[in-house]
Amino acid sequence: MEQLGAPPAVRFELLVTDGAARRGRLETAHGVVDTPAFIPVGTRGTVKSLTPADLRESGAQIVLANTYHLFLRPGHELVRDLGGLHRFMAWDGPILTDSGGFQVFSLAKFRKITEDGVWFRSPIDGAERFLSPELAIEIQQALGADIIHPLDECLAHPATREQTEQSHRLTLGWARRSQVAHRRAQPAAQALFGIVQGGGYEELRRHAVEETVAIGFDGYAIGGMAVGEPKPLMLDLIELTASLLPVTQPRYLMGIGKPPDLVESVARGVDIFDCVLPTRNALNGQAFTWDGPVVLKQARFVRDARPLDAVCGCYTCRHFSRAYVRHLFVSGELLAYRLLTLHNLVYFQNLVAGMREAIASGGFAAFRARFFARYGVLSAGVSPDEDPTPEA
């Protein structure tokens, strides 16, 4: 379904498989992304508290920014006029933008959905705003991301079959219009991924895959996960959806998730992830480690001279004790958020890097077993990491 004569904006190479797990390589106009990959979330054109130099140091190869947030502030025309998002945020690697659909449906106070698009009230100034599939593409073209997405509707769980079917039809119609709008502009360096919805219904997920693939995209996102459904259902739906998607194209699971979810989803054939968990939970004083999350406000860390994670080589762990980071956190010091964010992103990057190596050497099953034998040891009997709203 590629447009005749136009070279693909991204090139995906599937290097090795190990069971359903895949080791791949995604080439974009701004560089390569090794998969499985984790994308840090830079909602407003910044990954909270970090510089582009930190992101590179963390091992990140690609950053996500939110169409919805940048549309509302500072506005996509401003970003375009200042040279595009890469230049604006000084990140010269690949950027992925979502379509804004998830935020419209989860953050906006008032909304009215029609076939045309969605009306909502801006949380910033209360103004009524309209987002259509065509405008979402226009915004993302102005931002200049390497990988963009069509406007979609993201239903919460549970939803009736009828609601889900109706939403699914709307998303498919918007996907077709997005594809038309995207091709009209012929942006050689910008890839458009399709988003597979379909709610909690296997049959609708199957249908969503078929129809979305029939439209033809540069890659496929799995949307509408971790919106309230039970974990086993989520993993089943991910497995089903991934198994139906084209083998030769990248698969991106939107807004997921916890480290165990990443491992389980790679085991089911997912290539790319994004999630606010490492960055948002840093703001709550939570550090991810191979033994599970460390909740720094707990009194047991007051005099703990050890680094956040003994096996971590990040700047935070090379220089600071849990006691110091805890002191910063309980004092409300800005450096706490930065040190924790950096550490957490390094943890997530090391996690996907570990999976890449394991797949490449045919040892993914062993990696998965080792991961689960250890993860959570530390937090046994202690409050687990929080389930975040995926991409808000």
Place this chain on the structure above:
Amino acid sequence: MEQLGAPPAVRFELLVTDGAARRGRLETAHGVVDTPAFIPVGTRGTVKSLTPADLRESGAQIVLANTYHLFLRPGHELVRDLGGLHRFMAWDGPILTDSGGFQVFSLAKFRKITEDGVWFRSPIDGAERFLSPELAIEIQQALGADIIHPLDECLAHPATREQTEQSHRLTLGWARRSQVAHRRAQPAAQALFGIVQGGGYEELRRHAVEETVAIGFDGYAIGGMAVGEPKPLMLDLIELTASLLPVTQPRYLMGIGKPPDLVESVARGVDIFDCVLPTRNALNGQAFTWDGPVVLKQARFVRDARPLDAVCGCYTCRHFSRAYVRHLFVSGELLAYRLLTLHNLVYFQNLVAGMREAIASGGFAAFRARFFARYGVLSAGVSPDEDPTPEA
């Protein structure tokens, strides 16, 4: 007045003078400080939002931490047990601590002063705490700073002659007890500076210098400035005090100040400064430049593609536009504070470096004239930088 047999804990070398302006070199156990020097304020053992690596990159050679804040949280014993403040905050350069006096008198809700010391209520948990000259020394020894200070009383302006005399006598008595406590411990690598108070009265300032110098310290701090007095009086008192202090020892003006104050005080013989201005005003969205302060929330910067300061080589100015930093600031993004803090500290370091060079080449008067011809150009008719509480 040095203790027989004990080598001085710091060594100050006066390299060049240019009028009253001095270019010097202060050797401490953790490294050299070139003077005139500006010390970034790391209140709770962290310069807000920055890592030690950032501080080095900014040109900072020494960091200040607050005895009062660290005494209350996390507690000096904890810091000592974890290897001292250098290790705790991972800063291997020189550290200076104040005595806590200023914070007790400016921040604590309730306080009762006696000859013994001062009772106050902790703003953290409401507990009654007591700080004496001896305890202030003990705390600072536990923290392990390179340069420490005796507990002093810092009066607000205006104060009557009688109040000022009484306070001045208290401060001198505490200085003597601090000196005794300090020598008892014989910390080879820790210098004790005396603090010259005396309020707004020339005669009391003269007396304070005489008496403080008679006790004998490794260097001298000028305290009780920028506490409400008019700027001309402040500069006169600084000039008087500096002119009376020993030529061969370092002079540290506590809690000052704005860039023009730094230039005017160097012109009057001051060697060392600290101030929260570059770090605190960063939190208010203010960037210091050679043209004066830039207040980023102003609408005129919305589409400004220029760096904060065209002649600045800091990470922020090398990578980001005013429009981007403004976007971060109005969005409440943590990176805004970090980028502004880094830039502001680089500005202050460049300012003192410029003065060092100017003095060394006998061109300080020309430097001073050039500085004032330019500074404030940008903010003419616009709200000036704020006058912060010096060291809170």
